[in-house]
Amino acid sequence: MTLALPFLFAALAAQVAGAGDVAPKAAEPARRLVDQLDATQVQRILRHGPLEPAPPDPTNRVATSDAAAHLGQRLFYDTRLSLDGNHSCTSCHMTSRAFADGLDLPVPAGASERHSPTILNAVYQRWFFWDGRADSLWSQALQPIENPRELGIGRAGLARLLVEDTRLAAEYRAAFDEAPSAAPEDSDRTAVNAAKAIAAYEARLVSADSAFDRFAAALRAGDLDAAARYPEDALRGLLLFTGRANCRSCHAGPLFSDGEFHTIGMPPKGGGKLRDSGRFRGIELLRADPFRGSGPWSDAPDSERAREVESLVQSPEQWGQVRTPSLRNVARTAPYMSQGQMASLRDVLHYYSTLDGAVAAGHHGEQVLKPLALSDGERADLEAFLRTLDGVDPPAALMKPLPKAR
Amino acid sequence: MPKPRSLLRLCASSVAVVGLALASGSSMRAEDARTEKSVNSNGGRYVLHVKEPEGGFVRGKPLSLEVRVTRAGDPSATVPGLGLVVDADMPEHLHGTNRVPRIQRRADGSFLVENLYLHMPGWWELFLDVVESPWTERAQMRVEIE
Numbered sequence: 001m002t003l004a005l006p007f008l009f010a011a012l013a014a015q016v017a018g019a020g021d022v023a024p025k026a027a028e029p030a031r032r033l034v035d036q037l038d039a040t041q042v043q044r045i046l047r048h049g050p051l052e053p054a055p056p057d058p059t060n061r062v063a064t065s066d067a068a069a070h071l072g073q074r075l076f077y078d079t080r081l082s083l084d085g086n087h088s089c090t091s092c093h094m095t096s097r098a099f100a101d102g103l104d105l106p107v108p109a110g111a112s113e114r115h116s117p118t119i120l121n122a123v124y125q126r127w128f129f130w131d132g133r134a135d136s137l138w139s140q141a142l143q144p145i146e147n148p149r150e151l152g153i154g155r156a157g158l159a160r161l162l163v164e165d166t167r168l169a170a171e172y173r174a175a176f177d178e179a180p181s182a183a184p185e186d187s188d189r190t191a192v193n194a195a196k197a198i199a200a201y202e203a204r205l206v207s208a209d210s211a212f213d214r215f216a217a218a219l220r221a222g223d224l225d226a227a228a229r230y231p232e233d234a235l236r237g238l239l240l241f242t243g244r245a246n247c248r249s250c251h252a253g254p255l256f257s258d259g260e261f262h263t264i265g266m267p268p269k270g271g272g273k274l275r276d277s278g279r280f281r282g283i284e285l286l287r288a289d290p291f292r293g294s295g296p297w298s299d300a301p302d303s304e305r306a307r308e309v310e311s312l313v314q315s316p317e318q319w320g321q322v323r324t325p326s327l328r329n330v331a332r333t334a335p336y337m338s339q340g341q342m343a344s345l346r347d348v349l350h351y352y353s354t355l356d357g358a359v360a361a362g363h364h365g366e367q368v369l370k371p372l373a374l375s376d377g378e379r380a381d382l383e384a385f386l387r388t389l390d391g392v393d394p395p396a397a398l399m400k401p402l403p404k405a406r
Numbered sequence: 407m408p409k410p411r412s413l414l415r416l417c418a419s420s421v422a423v424v425g426l427a428l429a430s431g432s433s434m435r436a437e438d439a440r441t442e443k444s445v446n447s448n449g450g451r452y453v454l455h456v457k458e459p460e461g462g463f464v465r466g467k468p469l470s471l472e473v474r475v476t477r478a479g480d481p482s483a484t485v486p487g488l489g490l491v492v493d494a495d496m497p498e499h500l501h502g503t504n505r506v507p508r509i510q511r512r513a514d515g516s517f518l519v520e521n522l523y524l525h526m527p528g529w530w531e532l533f534l535d536v537v538e539s540p541w542t543e544r545a546q547m548r549v550e551i552e
Contacts, residue, residue: 047552249527252465258525311505311506312506313504
């Protein structure tokens with residue numbers, strides 16, 4: 001960054017100097033704002049991209065396997081993974097809703113306490129679930145299968161399905177070079193492999209190339225004409241986001257999430273004080289999870305990534321903390337917050353502007369969490385910016401169940 | 407001392423020369439890029455010589471530091487037999503770091519601090535506690551993460 005910036009500003013200066021030579025391609029006000037960006041603003045904007053390939057997960061030996069992803073896609077849409085035979089992973093992670101469900105709380109098999117987040121770009125996350133109680137995509141995928149309030153078929157049930165369905169069995173063999181087994185001593189291995197296959201599929205559900213990404217790329221290249229195509233109100237919102245509103249404090253980096261855990265005083269659904277223990281309990285659950293990265297089912301239990309769990313701090317201030325959600329595709333994934341308390345982006349921005357109803361939490365004292373007192377125009381600008389974070393969907397072939405065998 | 411003819415032969419292979427220059431240059435830059443700061447402990451007993459992470463302090467990555475402790479007034483000799491505890495806090499946020507740094511005492515008496523993880527931009531205060539029984543003395547330094 002230090003080396004690149006002088007080149008960037010040289011390029012910007014050259015563009016500005018030569019601006020009179022070409023016909024304007026964008027509205028003048030947006031161009032003026034782009035021209036006025038200072039070094040700090042540019043540097044902060046460029047910290048939000050680009051979205052590079054996700055880091056490898058050594059705990060899943062089939063994370064990048066085509067055969068495993070194929071099996072994973074098959075399983076992702078299979079309602080036989082649920083006890084009632086009516087639900088699958090896609091019941092809460094719907095392709096038509098950017099892999100969220102549009103509900104405040106999911107209801108596949110009974111009340112659940114937390115909102116279903118999108119799994120687009122989940123491969124970039126370090127911790128999974130709102131409380132971070134899983135440390136890999138594959139160990140995350142196992143939990144709804146186990147939980148009777150979600151899919152609930154269980155590891156043994158999943159292993160039986162893979163053995164009894166001849167097509168699934170064949171695809172399992174193609175992915176793992178062995179036959180699935182539902183024998184008591186083998187069923188965990190079969191189920192874990194299936195979860196790793198689901199993770200291999202989910203790892204391909206990447207959505208980037210948003211209007212913001214194109215703007216940032218143009219800025220990085222010093223192409224002011226292209227940069228000025230970014231909507232003016234969105235640029236004002238972006239400057240608020242990285243400036244006075246300081247949203248970037250938690251919504252940092254290319255994912256627009258620091259991947260860590262915070263409370264923002266959000267009142268729980270139904271009112272009252274915080275009831276969700278959040279990250280405080282999440283760490284305990286992670287440490288006790290036999291399917292964690294450093295556990296016996298991991299393919300690299302001694303890897304640096306797997307052993308991160310050992311260095312996690314657990315303290316009372318983590319009570320109620322939930323993971324910072326990514327803001328990529330945020331306009332497509334309403335409602336918001338860990339219980340879907342906020343129906344719209346407008347509601348979220350109103351909350352940050354006023355902190356109406358905020359409950360006391362032992363974290364992020366009032367020095368940081370202050371009402372932003374945003375004007376109507378500023379809220380509209382921030383919303384316009386957030387809407388430019390909608391990315392392109394993954395390839396169409398990944399957005400639907402695989403065709404059934406003839 | 408290489409002979410002139412040998413030098414000419416080296417120069418004839420421009421790719422090799424450029425490669426050599428790049429390799430040695432980048433290695434030197436990497437070495438030079440590590441800023442070392444001296445910090446007095448709050449009680450004045452020690453001076454901590456802190457070699458900052460390569461690339462500086464950045465958000466969201468495990469960082470490594472090297473720390474050498476000398477007595478105030480005698481900056482040349484590393485004090486042997488000390489302990490070191492490292493932690494970081496965000497005073498404006500009322501919270502600390504989410505991971506425990508790993509600290510390893512090396513044969514020369516200095517310390518290698520790894521896995522220092524600063525997850526948010528803003529003001530962090532880095533606490534370096536020198537333990538020399540029966541005293542523990544704190545040194546601290548301000549770190550700004552952009």
